[in-house]
Amino acid sequence: MKQLEVQIMQQSYLLGCPEGREARLLDAVERVDTAMTRIRDAGKVRARERIAVLAALNLAFELADREAAELAAAAHVPPLSAAAPMGTTGTDAAMLPQSTERLQALVQRIDDVLGSDGHLL
Structure with missing residues (x-):
């Protein structure tokens, strides 16, 4: 299993990832980061x-x-x-x-x- 370091809302996470699935994991990270950033930037939740x-x-x-x-x-x-x-x-x-x-x-x-x-x- 490969490990990837990713950023979600400017915080680092070290994630395990099956070989060959890195692109899918990075896509999921991007979706989560985008969703969380959108909520944070709306200013209602901190x-x-x-x-x-x-x-x-x-x-x-x-x-x-x-x-x-x-x-x-x-x-x-x-x-x-x-x-x-x-x-x-x-x-x-x-x-x-x-x-x-x-x-x-x-x-x-x-x-x-x-x-x-x-x-x-």
Whole structure:
């Protein structure tokens, strides 16, 4: 296993990487760094662990949308409605307020657990 030193939000990390997968790891590092930097630069969140959690949630949400789109395409489901938000069909759009509420509740629970401790990462 190869080790790579990378930078995420100006902090160095030494990561293990299987041989031949360096490009994929560097792409993942770039995505995480971009997501975290975007959240930090928005100015609302300063604690590194909160930035990391929000970035992880955003990336997981994007991945779930992509997987749902791939499943829909594999099942030959009609294309997404232009009126519905990205990743939702007409049926899913009715569930969007509930999903948004659940996501907001999850973010609130994470904030409550993390509290004011901004020194973990």
